[in-house]
Amino acid sequence: MGFLTRLQRARRTLVIGLFAWVALLPAAQAHLMVAQRGTLNLVDGGAFMVLSIPVLAFQGIDDSGDGLLSSAEFGAHRQSIIGAVKQGVVLSDAQGPRELQGMMLSLAPPDHRGEGESEGPSSQLVVMGRFDLGEPGSPLRFQVNLFGQSAAEQVFRVTASRADKSEQHLMTLTPQQPSADMFPSAWQTFADCVKLGAQHIFEGPDHLLFLLVVLAAGWGWRHVLGALTLFTLGHAVTLVLSLKGVVSVPASVVEPAIAATIVGMAAFDAIARYRGHRPPRWLLFGLVFGCALIHGLGLGAALSELGLDRLHQLPSLAGFNLGIELAQLAVALVMVMLALAVQRWRGDGGLQLATRLVGVMAMAMGLIWLVQRLSSLA
Incomplete structure (x- = not known):
């Protein structure tokens, strides 16, 4: 049995298992409510x-x-x-x-x-x-x-x-x-918020899955650097605006929208691969920036629930943002290293097949989250 046949069977098994596993979970929430x-x-x-x-x-x-x-x-x-x-x-x-x-x-x-x-x-x-x-x-x-x-x-x-x-x-x-x-002092507040920001990314499956979809659209260093930069700028803008009260969007809108960004980016990449041509870089990066604005609203809600230190607002914001970026950078580094390992092991064909598998998994998970979060509003 050839490698591609085995990988295709593994893909079908993994996707079926993914649906069964997620169906047993409650609606995934990126942000914890305070009681x-x-x-x-x-x-x-x-x-x-x-x-x-x-x-x-x-x-x-x-x-x-x-x-x-x-x-x-x-x-x-x-x-x-x-x-x-x-x-x-x-x-x-x-x-x-x-x-x-x-x-x-x-x-x-x-x-x-x-x-x-x-x-x-x-x-x-x-x-x-x-x-x-x-x-x-x-x-x-x-x-x-x-x-x-x-x-x-x-x-x-x-x-x-x-x-x-x-x-x-x-x-x-x-x-x-x-x-x-x-x-606490301003420095201690900053250090605590760095830890909170990193923890929120590592414990937020929707943010990690979106990042994976974006990076899988192209593993070149220009793509990775550009996507990370725009994702950082986008969510930093709405994070600050939401905490300052300039922008206020209820969680009932933000949470389904975050799931929709995962589905949308995965579908965009799948369509581009099906047609056999890469979309313009400016279009891809524009979508990343727009989706990042939505994710920033969720991150702002998370920091608001965790408690923005009114004594040290600037260190709190700076620390939380830095923690998010450090966590994203660490995740991106691991993803790129895995992609390089697959490419060395199975060549460009193996990497493309693995990337398609990532897209299918992300779209399935995003759709399930989207349905769950919309149904919770009923």
Whole structure:
């Protein structure tokens, strides 16, 4: 059996498997929605906290197994909840963890209320209390280890404020990064945002797939350099404009549009290959730039949800953008190296066949995402 025949069979098998695998997944989302909220107000040597915590973050308190906490369950497990909060919500200074004093617990506004119940059952528990701080001006670090099970319960947004200096700082905590410094320096903010930008690209399958489609349209260094440059410029423009409030497009429009860019670019490349001629470079790069504008809206929404540091807006934007570009450059380098390896192993014919396979996979995945995201609007 010849190599091309085996590769064609592998392509059919891979595409069928891809459809089956993706069909089992929920709608792919590039940007995580924030669920939990909280505040930390520093006043007169203390930090006053209000924090909403998902019920499913606590072990052994949901006796009914419905994912909610009733008033009866709340009363029965109150002491274990207090112990879990003291261990899972920590504010530390230079002297170590500070004790949470005067803790008050209450059920959040209920998801539904049974007959005769004054409160609950609820999916959220509200915690209030005061951390007694040590030396004034000591660096502070806040940590939460009480995350729920669903994606919506995997992020806390906590706003820290310091009344004497009129400062506010938004912290975004996740299971991967459960702690954050309060009121960080500009340099630390920049470094953190570089990490966030790179992480967003590596964890955003739609951005990576679009980049793969664009690079597969031509593996020459001029094409790779031009495509990366225009993709960078395009999404940087709308990223900044969206964060500044100049452009505002709802996620219900942006998310399907991002999936459509993948389908569109893959279809454009497939048609060009079928006709047997390359489109003008200016047309291809123009499409890349236009699609990048759409992707920038999604990236702006992601940074907005993660929390743009109002104290250091410029370092936040610069760091997030730099992280995105470094991640894209790393991905592009790996893709080019793989393309060169295929070309050396199987020649130009093998590379062309592999490129067509990439286009088919990208179009299939993009179509599935597009249908899923549009159907979620119904």
